[in-house]
Amino acid sequence: MGGGTWIEVPCRGSRTVATVGMMTALSVAMRVVKHLIIGAIQVINFPFMFTLIASSISPCAGLLTGIMSYAVSDVLFGIGPWTAVNSALCGIIGLIWGYIRTERRELLFLLSFLSEFIFDIANSSILYMLFGLSPIQALIVGLIGLFLPVMGGSIFLIGPMTEVTTSLGVALIRPKLRSILREG
Numbered sequence: 001m002g003g004g005t006w007i008e009v010p011c012r013g014s015r016t017v018a019t020v021g022m023m024t025a026l027s028v029a030m031r032v033v034k035h036l037i038i039g040a041i042q043v044i045n046f047p048f049m050f051t052l053i054a055s056s057i058s059p060c061a062g063l064l065t066g067i068m069s070y071a072v073s074d075v076l077f078g079i080g081p082w083t084a085v086n087s088a089l090c091g092i093i094g095l096i097w098g099y100i101r102t103e104r105r106e107l108l109f110l111l112s113f114l115s116e117f118i119f120d121i122a123n124s125s126i127l128y129m130l131f132g133l134s135p136i137q138a139l140i141v142g143l144i145g146l147f148l149p150v151m152g153g154s155i156f157l158i159g160p161m162t163e164v165t166t167s168l169g170v171a172l173i174r175p176k177l178r179s180i181l182r183e184g
Contacts (some may be wrong), residue, residue: 028073086123
């Protein structure tokens, strides 16, 4: 094993830097617009969506967009333990998505839906554990909370609704971005 790291994540090049900046800015701007129009109701996860779209450029673009989208937008909406949890989880998922090379929209939709489902359960479970629930209680409440209002929630099926809208955005935009950047 040479002097390298255990995983190679190339973070260089103007295309990566420009993509991270653009996708982070879009994520923050769209999150602000959504909050201005409908409030804090989660009907689409813009930071997650733009992270998966950015990851089509490189794993590094996915990682950095995931981290920055939540960190920067939470400066506007309130920083808390959720900022670290969401940023880290989204960045890790963005990094992994950087290795997905398909442009088939139905597969992107399915993978995005599953990724967001895992993200939602993981972030809810971690936060519930930080607030004192045992790991199994946190997992159960996190899973149930995707479908039924729990711990202050008020909307039924909010998890699947958010996962579907976010996944549609990924499936429609990501292949188009890759084709535009290949031509450029």
